[in-house]
Amino acid sequence: MDSEEEQGGSPSRPRLEEREIEFYGEGIPYLNAKRLKGRLIVIEGPDGSGRSTQVDLITARLESQGHAVATTGLKRSELIGTGILQAKQKLPLGQKTLTLFYAADFADRLEHHIIPSLEAGYIVLADRYIYTLMARSTVRGLSRRWSHDLFGFSIKPDLVFYLDVDPHELFHRVFQKYSTLDYYEAGADLGLSDDLFDSFIIYQRRMAKEFKKMESTYGLVQIDANRSIVEVNEDLQNRIDRYLHGKNP
Amino acid sequence: MNNKATTKQKVTERAQVPGTASKEGPRGRLIVVEGIDGSGKSTQLHLLDKWLRHLGLMVFNTEWNSSEVVKEITSKGKKKALLTPTTFSLLHATDFADRFERNVHPLMRAGYFVLADRYIYTAYARDAVRGCNPKWVRKIYAFATKPDLAFYFHVPVDIAVKRILTGRPKLKYYEAGMDLNLSNDEYESYRIFQSRIIEEYKGMAPKEGFRVMDGTLDIELQQKIMRRQVLELLPPAVATIASRELSAE
Numbered sequence: 001m002d003s004e005e006e007q008g009g010s011p012s013r014p015r016l017e018e019r020e021i022e023f024y025g026e027g028i029p030y031l032n033a034k035r036l037k038g039r040l041i042v043i044e045g046p047d048g049s050g051r052s053t054q055v056d057l058i059t060a061r062l063e064s065q066g067h068a069v070a071t072t073g074l075k076r077s078e079l080i081g082t083g084i085l086q087a088k089q090k091l092p093l094g095q096k097t098l099t100l101f102y103a104a105d106f107a108d109r110l111e112h113h114i115i116p117s118l119e120a121g122y123i124v125l126a127d128r129y130i131y132t133l134m135a136r137s138t139v140r141g142l143s144r145r146w147s148h149d150l151f152g153f154s155i156k157p158d159l160v161f162y163l164d165v166d167p168h169e170l171f172h173r174v175f176q177k178y179s180t181l182d183y184y185e186a187g188a189d190l191g192l193s194d195d196l197f198d199s200f201i202i203y204q205r206r207m208a209k210e211f212k213k214m215e216s217t218y219g220l221v222q223i224d225a226n227r228s229i230v231e232v233n234e235d236l237q238n239r240i241d242r243y244l245h246g247k248n249p
Numbered sequence: 250m251n252n253k254a255t256t257k258q259k260v261t262e263r264a265q266v267p268g269t270a271s272k273e274g275p276r277g278r279l280i281v282v283e284g285i286d287g288s289g290k291s292t293q294l295h296l297l298d299k300w301l302r303h304l305g306l307m308v309f310n311t312e313w314n315s316s317e318v319v320k321e322i323t324s325k326g327k328k329k330a331l332l333t334p335t336t337f338s339l340l341h342a343t344d345f346a347d348r349f350e351r352n353v354h355p356l357m358r359a360g361y362f363v364l365a366d367r368y369i370y371t372a373y374a375r376d377a378v379r380g381c382n383p384k385w386v387r388k389i390y391a392f393a394t395k396p397d398l399a400f401y402f403h404v405p406v407d408i409a410v411k412r413i414l415t416g417r418p419k420l421k422y423y424e425a426g427m428d429l430n431l432s433n434d435e436y437e438s439y440r441i442f443q444s445r446i447i448e449e450y451k452g453m454a455p456k457e458g459f460r461v462m463d464g465t466l467d468i469e470l471q472q473k474i475m476r477r478q479v480l481e482l483l484p485p486a487v488a489t490i491a492s493r494e495l496s497a498e
Contacts, residue, residue, distance in 0.1 A: 150388070
């Protein structure tokens with residue numbers, strides 16, 4: 001499989017060094033002694049930015065290089081599943097409650113999937129991580145500090161990419177794909193505008209602004225995702241290759 | 250007794266008295282009880298509730314881990330015993346946040362006396378015993394209003410455990426602290442778990458300003474002590490009547 005790519009000068013699989021677990025904040029004391037062999041790479045970006053496509057392409061490429069790859073997303077853990085969405089419709093939940101719910105859901109995935117995979121030496125590709133959760137709650141009025149503290153149990157990824165797309169371009173992509181706008185991705189719960197198009201643009205701008213703010217705090221790398229899938233993929237893949245080899249020249 | 254007339258007076262006073270210094274309008278009072286199972290705290294809170302209602306005050310009761318919405322979503326995960334200390338902690342925080350956002354906060358704004366059977370200190374104690382970082386837990390609950398009075402019911406562990414275990418009830422997995430691997434015997438595990446929680450309560454009592462109650466005293470005597478301390482929270486006119494009633498008994 002993919003032998004052409006291998007011949008195309010792609011170097012052999014670098015050996016990844018085992019490291020200590022590293023958290024953002026207070027961490028998870030009972031996991032402090034864990035050592036991780038794998039690497040955690042996060043792709044962030046709004047719906048329609050091409051996240052899942054890129055995750056698929058990168059997975060294929062890394063696997064062709066001989067890496068064991070595990071993917072993870074933000075949807076559906078065993079713990080909570082689709083219950084949140086149902087609850088949201090039945091009886092509105094407050095913003096803190098929702099954020100804590102998502103944090104619990106994420107923690108479940110982190111402890112049961114991400115950390116064990118990293119221990120076993122997988123490269124974990126995360127289709128979204130805590131940043132989306134934090135941005136969503138900040139845009140909805142919660143303090144940045146509180147979200148940051150709350151997610152202090154998360155481990156620091158090795159690489160975080162944010163796929164940045166102009167909201168207008170994003171609108172077209174979303175509409176072409178789904179023929180409709182997602183209620184929450186359009187920020188419709190915020191009462192920004194009666195006009196769903198305006199609401200979408202305002203909401204996406206605010207989200208993008210939050211991600212911009214996270215650049216320095218969390219080491220997010222902004223990727224211009226207005227470009228074609230191939231171009232974006234080349235950009236990402238180069239950065240990932242450089243990272244994986246940089247540690248082990 | 251012209252109870253009716255005084256009740257009406259109280260209504261008007263209530264709107265003015267609590268939280269007069271605040272621009273945010275009337276502010277209620279928050280009274281919490283803490284202590285291990287079998288410490289008698291719920292009985293005492295129940296009696297306090299009756300008294301406050303008798304005095305014509307608006308009262309609302311809230312219990313730990315009782316949000317219906319949250320319960321519905323989480324019962325699945327809990328049943329399977331999949332919870333880690335971190336997810337356990339976050340789900341209880343979610344439950345708390347839901348009750349806080351939905352009831353406690355708005356009712357405090359409206360001038361109610363809110364009575365909480367267990368509050369943030371239960372999380373501080375249990376999560377610490379389970380191995381979460383205590384600083385992290387405190388940061389998560391930073392949004393919670395500090396209580397006007399927090400009663401801690403101290404009872405030696407053997408007395409409390411005896412009260413609960415008489416009749417050999419079936420203990421729930423997490424209730425018995427079985428997730429901590431303290432003992433294979435659920436009753437022994439429960440006892441060790443409860444004694445560790447007592448240590449946590451003792452440690453935080455001075456800093457959190459707990460009013461420590463001797464939970465081995467007669468129920469009536471404990472209630473009298475409690476009511477005397479609650480006097481300070483009552484609107485002046487109500488306090489005068491209540492104080493007269495208390496001394497007359």
